[in-house]
Amino acid sequence: MRIQLPPDRQIKQAKYKLHCSWQLKHLLRGYEHIVKQRLQQSADLVSFILELKTVLELGLKRSSECIAIPPPQYYSQLISEMETLGWDMLLFIDTEFQTLKLKAEDSSGRQHILTIKFKSKHPAEAPECSADLPIPLAITWTPQSTLQQLHKQFMLVLESLTEFWDVLDEIDNQTWILEPEKPSRCDTMRRIAIGNNVSIKVELDPRHPKMLPECCLLGAEHVVTPLRNKLNSNMHLWNPNSSVLHNLRDVLKIKFPSPATHEKSDFSVECGICYSYRLEAAIPDQVCNDPRCGQPFHQACLYEWLRALPSSRQSFNIVFGECPYCSKSIDIQKT
Ligand SMILES: [Zn+2]
Ligand SMILES: [Zn+2]
Known part of the structure; x- marks a missing residue:
């Protein structure tokens, strides 16, 4: 210097x-x-x-x-374990040889990725394992555990979830999903389009995917009420041996619009205030209850709109006002 x-x-x-x-x-x-x-x-x-x-x-x-470089035996062990598992399973390895991505295919042919991060005290300390799953990935680890054993444990977890993913794949392929925008393997919720401005939100239990899920109907009251009544009175028809989509059809007595019969744009009607469909992650799920209007709005847009008008009335966190389109009464709750 x-x-x-x-x-x-x-x-x-x-x-x-x-x-x-x-x-x-x-x-x-x-x-x-x-x-x-x-x-x-x-x-x-x-x-x-x-x-x-x-x-x-x-x-x-x-x-x-x-720069805590592991001893040479760390690398030779890793290579021999990869050889046993098969190099074709390796999707990625970082330059430090500490993070690996392994591929796995479940019995229904879906591709999954297991990410393994070895810790500095490997093998005494268990590696960090993660994957796109709806449940926490619990891995049993001993200092003698190998990559092959980790992979095998992961495959067992995948098998325990195949029914869950089968049920969701059927819904994803045969209906129009409004939310999530791009479902990933960890998502347990689907919002399925039923018609213009009407949808049903279902929340599946990954451990019991064919049981009656938590259902929530969304849309204008005059459309939602008869559907809700059908759901309540036909709940006993739910057959846990049948798929969720079949059961929903039977219980609600409806046919879901599918990619084969409809365009997605038929259901993604934009918000009447901001004129867009997605506002961050939100979609316009507040609908004017007047059957002749039925204009959808984002919750946040409608709340701000009504709150700014002197003619609106607020009670606790609900604002009562008029629909910006048809002037019929409409109310909105602040989330
Ligand atoms: Zn909006
Ligand atoms: Zn209206």
């Missing part, structure tokens, strides 16, 4: 430039501004050198923490 002092030997004005070995440069990476600051704040060279020593010690400690 070269420190150039001005003629008056005032260290505060000193120019500092790093001329040093790459090891020192590497150690000081990210600490340059601190070195500069210490140089300007030090009373003399001696106190600066002491400050520099502290900075270097800190850098040394940090670098020894992040």
Whole structure:
């Protein structure tokens, strides 16, 4: 390191430039501004050198923490375990050989990914395993456990969920899903279009996917009420051996619009206030109850709109006002 002092030997004005070995440069990476600051704040060279020593010690400690290279046997073990499992199962490995992504196919042919992150105290410490699942991934680990055993445990978890995914795949393929926008394997909720501005939200239990799910009908009252009555009076018809979609058809006595019969745009009617369909993640799920109007709005848009009008009335967190389209009474709850 070269420190150039001005003629008056005032260290505060000193120019500092790093001329040093790459090891020192590497150690000081990210600490340059601190070195500069210490140089300007030090009373003399001696106190600066002491400050520099502290900075270097800190850098040394940090670098020894992040470059904890595992022993050679870690790599040979990993390679031999990958050979047993099959290299074709490996989708990704990072340059440190610490994070792996393994592929897995369930009995219905769906592709899944198991991410394994080995910890610094591997194999004493269990690796961190994660996957796109609707339930927590519980993995049993001992220091003798292998990749193949991890993969096998993952496959068992996948098998326990095949019925859940079969039920959801049928719904996803044969109906129009309004929410989530792009369902992933961990999603247990589906909002299924029934008609224009009418939908049903179902929440499945991944452990008991064919049981009657939690259902919530959304839309204008005059359409939702008869459907809700059918749901309540036909609930006893629910057959746990049949799929959720079949049961919903039987209980509600309806045919769900499907990609084969309808366009998605038939159901994604934009909000009457902001003129868009998606507002962040929300879709326009508040509908004017007047059968001749039926205009949908985002909850947030309608709430703000009504609250801003002097003719509206607020009671607790509900605002009562008029539909911006047909002037019939409409109310909205703040979430
Ligand atoms: Zn809106
Ligand atoms: Zn209206």
